[in-house]
Amino acid sequence: MTEPPALRDALGLIKDRERVAERLLQSSAKHSFDPDTELDWDAPFEPGKWFWPPELVSLYDTPMWRRMSEEQRLLLSQHEAAALASLGIWFEIILIQLLTRHIYDKPATSAHVRYALTEIADECRHSKMFARLITKGGTPAYPVAPLHHNLGRFFKTFSTTPGSFTATLLGEEILDWMQRLTFPDERVQPLIRGVTRIHVVEEARHVRYAREELRRQMLRAPRWEAELTRIGSGEFSRIFSQAFINPKVYTDVGLDRRAAVAQVRASAHRREVMRNGARKLTEFLDDVGVMRGVGRRLWKSSGLLA
Secondary structure, three states: OOOOOOOEEOOEEOOOHHHHHHHHHHHHHHOOOOHHHHOOOOOOOOOOOEOOOHHHOOOOOOHHHHHOOHHHHHHHHHHHHHHHHHHHHHHHHHHHHHHHHHHOOOOOOOHHHHHHHHHHHHHHHHHHHHHHHHHHHOOOOOOOOHHHHHHHHHHHHHOOHHHHHHHHHHHHHHHHHHHHHHOOOOOEOHHHHHHHHHHHHHHHHHHHHHHHHHHHHHHHOOHHHHHHHHHHHHHHHHHHHHHOOOOHHHHHOOOOHHHHHHHHHHOHHHHHHHHHHHHHHHHHHHHOOOOOHHHHHHHHHHOOOO
């Protein structure tokens, strides 16, 4: 499992896989949380507080937003928080299966595999935490569209290994950027801030693991696999950007669904939010050779890349 010391890419020397995993295991031992005991699930929600920062709500600064009452805006933030939690559960269940595939043929005693198992345990706790948050709020759960659900089924079974880690980063880094704005925001419900704080701390390790492994995989991938990864990641970026907002939330808070979707699509503010959330990721993917050719054009059509 020890990597040759001369393995390099555009970002420099790639660290030894086992040493990276050992450090991540040490961090996990010090900074892991049990949401069931860490958070106060019995405390009522505070009146007048947001469930998601208003600037991150999809309709923010649109004509429809300006006509909405403050009560309706708060309600929309609650339903969108539930939709994002539902999206997170869907994605993390896919990620668990991708990680299981990745380690299936690797030595179970290696630090790399032990960390992957640790991350799987983290994702199980996160999914349960998100499900409990949805239940606590009394909103519906918002599953992704059937087409996206079935595309996810296909992807988790047939993706390339570097494609799996690219998709992992796509699912983690945009939401992580939003959550880093959320957990210190005192306008937001304390329970939401607690959930996002736990997720940010633990996801930082997941991002490190995925980035290090993607760099290694892209260097070693044969040409066909690297190109398939570029195209597959571009298509997944299109699916993910569409799934990020569930249009049913608009109906559930009493808005015209078709008009709301049209205004979100036309919103310069929303485009900027999504691109800002993806910027660190797209710059990294460009550096490691994912953002090329057809794949890059697909990323641009997703709206996540200018």
